[in-house]
Amino acid sequence: MTNIAITSQCNRSCRYCFAGSVASESQHMDPAVFEQALDCLHRSGITQARLLGGEPTIHPRFSDFVSAVEGRGFDLLLFSNGRMPRKSIDRLRRFPEDRLSILINTDPLIFGKGKNQDRLRQVCRAFGPRLHLGYTIDSPGADLGFLLDAVSAFGLAPQIRLGIAHPSPGAENFFLHPRHYLAVGERIGHFLRRARKRGIRIELDCGFVPCMFAEADLGLLQEIGQLPGLRCNPLPDLLPDGRLIPCYPLARVAGMNMDADSRCAEVQDLFTRKLAHLRQAGIFRCCNDCILRSEGRCSGGCLAVALQRLRHVPFAVPVPGRLALSPQAAASPCRGDEPSDCAAVGRPGPAPPISWTIPYIDQPPSFWKQIYSLYGNRIQEVYCPLPGMVLPSGRPVQASRYLDGFLRSSPLPVGIIVNPVILPQPVDRIAPFVIEKLRNLQNIGNLQGVSVADYGLALRIKEALPEISLTASVLMDVAKPQQALLLGNLCDRLVPSTRIMRDKRALQAVAEAFCGRIRLLVNEACVPDCLCRTQHFYEMAYSVDPPLSLCRRFLDRRPWMRLTGAWVLPQHLHLFDGIADEMKLAGRATLQNPEHYLQVLDAYMTGSPLTPDRIGGGPASPLHPVKIDEGFYRATFTCGKRCDSCSICRDYFDQHGMG
Amino acid sequence: MKKPKALRCPEHISWIVDCGGLLLLDFTGNRTKILSCSEGAVWDLLTRNRPEKLRIFMISVILGMEMDDAAAFLSDCLESWLRDGWLIPCEGA
Incomplete structure (x- = not known):
């Protein structure tokens, strides 16, 4: 154990921070625990104490801890964000120079304006060559150039440490998805050359893999002794409460308490053995077939990233008659660790919270941070149209003041929709522009997937960008199993047509025929088989003045048909268990008011009741608040849609005074 | 002892789909098992909670088997996973 986290408190809130995974009982390390930690280092023959946090310099006893380190003859390596209190700076300046190193994890704001930046620059100037910079890459668009300028500007140690933002279960932090590793590797390759010209050495932290670098760049890395691939063998971290963990991202996988006999090498060995069986998983599907791995030149990347690929969905299988049970x-x-009410055939245990895809509305970053803090990883994607008017979507053009910033630094994964109900030109003419634009977005931000309404365009995107997840848009209008079969495995997800959203049997048939995941659009109120639908969506995509409603002409004559729309209210979502793998909220046009947006989103997240006029369902929604009984909804979910000869909706309409 | 009607996957077992098949991981038992592509396809179908007839039909299509052979293969897989603790029996409702 060489990393001693003396506090879990921090004076920054970096989006990639993995420390939130650890619920430490004591936020600040007790001096007695710190003494034990130094004893352990001494016992283990380690001569350097590495202090980290949180932000270690804000520990109220930081000066005492530094004195203890100095008094017992250890060297000191301090990991900091640079925002040190004045008294901590003063104490560090009295530490013997030749035994002190400081690693400041920083960002381009080091050159920005403000009190915190001033303090950071003060620290850089104060410690100069004893201080080197680190940077955590959490986006494929990360600009590294500022690091070189900072080293020169402040006379820092000519050494920069690069790290990758890793996922930390429980922290819900922002991390670099392996699909971006190649783009990041290319950037690092350029950066290496620029750094070499300026005599600055680059160090790679854990989790980098050889396959993210070009051959020539691997050669450069080998020259400086930084060949990547085998650095997922972390030195344990000691938490403020005295617990030892393999590293923060794996804190929930393994851990133990420090005792009076703990030795670092033994603890590390124990963690290595405990995690060994999990190491079969690599960060990519193809890791197990990789020659570098079989030759022992790569461990398959960060184990925490690999474990992100883990799946567990509850399922129950009837015991076949021919199966003889011992x-x-x-x-x-059902062992004790299992839910007890999960045993019925075809009734799996409690499902994990379902994930949601939600619409982009033009709000500042604070709005999305709020959503991220409220719902975290339950938000699968925030979807928006392809910027730059390359291709319209299924809705009128929306405001986009904040869109560029959102695409670059959204805390939530981004989905792009390229789904006009009809393409304005043949696919061959349009596809290259769309692909180019998507590729750019992939490089700058957190692009997760693309929704497409045209089969040909989906094919072209799949060929060009196979790593992007494709969704067959609701505007592809897949309503029958035959269509799902035609779609094959081109798309990872399918949003079935709203024509069958209120038809359980038809939905089940499509879900069974489709080999990927089913994403249900829950709050679009279109009437099934609306005669105006195609024209309406065409005009929304291409007209200067999009129509408010085309269906109104027949809905005025048969207003009860508003009760037959494709909507699902939050309180009735459970009726779709077993059909839906995930859910989608519409509302780029109808939920532009942020308060209304948050109300609707929260209701769907929590299952809180809403009336159908409140869900942002569009022009075919019921016009007035009306309570929808579950019995009524259930009946219309399985009624067979013979509205010509059925009076359920008409009667409900009349009984509830909606006329 | 009443014969269980269903089998299910314990909470402490997860899986990863790899290009060579499917990797089962047991977090409490510290063990793993690599399923071949054929077995992996069966496991994947189980997780989708499809009706049994459809499951057997899909196995027969994916693995190019007659329906009876697909049913037998499914049964063999279940037996082996049950024996090794990757699936556990559950009481019927």
Whole structure:
């Protein structure tokens, strides 16, 4: 153990921070625990104390801790964000120069304006060559050039440490997805050359893999002794409460308490053995077939990233008649760690919270931070149209004041929709522009997936950008199993047509025929088989003045048909269990008011009741608040849609005074 | 002892789809098992909670088997996973 986290408190809130995964009982390390930690270092023959946090310099006893380190003859390596209190700076300046190193993890704001930046620059000037910079890459568009300028400007140690933002279960932090590794590797390659010209050495922290670099760049890395691939063998971290963990991202996988006999090498060995069986998983699907891995030149990347690929969905399988159960097996139904009410055939245990795809509305970053803090990883994507008017989407053009910034630094994954109901030109003419634009977005931000309404365009995107997740848009209008079969495995997800959203049997048939995931659009109120639908969506995409409603002409004559729309209210989502893998909220046009947006989103997230006029369903929605009984909704979900001969909706309409 | 009607995957077991098949990970038992592509396809189908007939039909299509052979293969897989603790029995409702 060489990393001692003396506090979990921090004076910054970096989006990639992985320390939130650890719920440490004591935020500041007790001096007695710190003494034990130094004893452990001494016992282990380690001569350097590495202090980190949180931000270690804000620990109220920081000066005492530094004195203890100095008094017992250890060297000191301090990991900091540079925002040090004045008294901590003063104490560090009295530490013997030749035994002190400081690593400041920083960002381009080091050159920005403000009190915190002033303090950071003060620290850089105060410690100069004893201080080197680190940077955590959490986006493929990360600009590294400022680091070289900062080293020169402040006379810092000619050494820069680069790290990758890793996922930390429980922290819900922002991390670099492996699909971006190649783009990041290319940037680092350029950066290496620029750094070499300026005599600055680059160090790579854990998690980098050889396959993200070009051959020539690997050669450069080898020259400086930084060949990537095998650095996922972390030195344990000691938390403020005395617990030892392999590293923050793996804190929930393994851990133990420090005792009076702990030795670092033994702890590390124990963690290595405990994690060994998990190491079969690599960060990419192809890791297990990779020659570098089989030759022992790569461990398959960061284990925490690899474990992100883990799946567990509850399922139950009927025991086939021919299957003979051993007496032991038959006698041990449902162990104690299992939910007890999950045993019925076809009724799996409690499902994990379903994930949501939600619409982009033009709001400042604080709005999205709020959503991120409220719902975190339950938000699968925030979707928006392709910027730059390359291709319209299924809705009128929306405001885009904040869109560029959102695409570059959204805390939530981004989805792009290229789904006009009809393409303005043949696919061959349009596809290159769309692909180019998507490629750019992939490089600058957190692009997760693309929704497409045209089969040909989906094919072209898949060929050009196979790593992007494709969704068959609701405007592809897939309503029958045959269509799902035609779609094959081109798309990872399918949003079934709103024509069948209120038809359980049809939905089930499509879900069974489709080999990917089913994403249900829950708050679009279009009437099934609306005669105006195609024209309406065409005009929304291409007209200067999009129509408010085309269906109004027939809905005025048969207003009860507003009760037949494709909507699902939050309180009735459970009726779709077993059909939906994930959900989608519409509302780029109808939920532009941020308060209304948050109300609707929260209701769907929590299952809180709403009336259908409040969900942002569009012009075919019921016009007035009306309570929808579950019995009524359930009946219309399985009624067979013979509205010509059925009066359920008409009667409900009349009984609830909606006329 | 009443014969269980269903099998299910314990909470402490997760899986990863790899290009060579499917990797099962047991977090409490510290063990793993690599399923071949054929077995991985069966496991993947189980997780989708499809009706049994459809499951067997899809196995027969994916693995190019007759329906009876697909049913037998499914049964063999279940037996082996049950024996090794990757699936556990559950009481019927």
